Amino acid sequence: MSAPRFLAVVVIMIVIVVGSIAFVGRLVPQEVSRPQPSEPLSLVEMKGTGSGIVGVVKNNTDRDMGYVVIRFRLKDASGAQIGTTIDNTRGLEAYGLWKFRCPITVAGCKTFEVVELVNR
Numbered sequence: 001m002s003a004p005r006f007l008a009v010v011v012i013m014i015v016i017v018v019g020s021i022a023f024v025g026r027l028v029p030q031e032v033s034r035p036q037p038s039e040p041l042s043l044v045e046m047k048g049t050g051s052g053i054v055g056v057v058k059n060n061t062d063r064d065m066g067y068v069v070i071r072f073r074l075k076d077a078s079g080a081q082i083g084t085t086i087d088n089t090r091g092l093e094a095y096g097l098w099k100f101r102c103p104i105t106v107a108g109c110k111t112f113e114v115v116e117l118v119n120r
Contacts, residue, residue, distance in 0.1 A: 005068065024060070040059070043117060057070060057092075064094055066119065069117070074111075077110045086102060092119075
């Protein structure tokens with residue numbers, strides 16, 4: 001390889017290395033925020049018992065919640081609504097869990113569904 005050609009290759013390599021170092025120097029670590037689920041509250045688990053509905057609700061936010069409500073629609077074997085049941089709590093901590101218990105006081109309840117889970 002001739003001297004001018006060799007010198008040109010060396011200069012190009014130096015430019016590439018210096019440019020790479022300069023680019024890497026601009027990669028500043030960013031503060032990583034905790035990913036948020038799309039909903040502020042989520043139903044972690046739920047099951048029907050002989051006398052009600054029990055389960056766990058999670059606060060998915062980084063702030064305390066003042067008043068959380070869960071409400072269920074109760075249905076008979078034909079699918080007709082025969083009532084509702086509700087539970088609530090105050091002061092659910094950020095990222096906290098709440099064990100709820102909703103009593104079923106109407107006879108003939110065969111199925112249920114969540115109709116409301118909110119922070120008021």
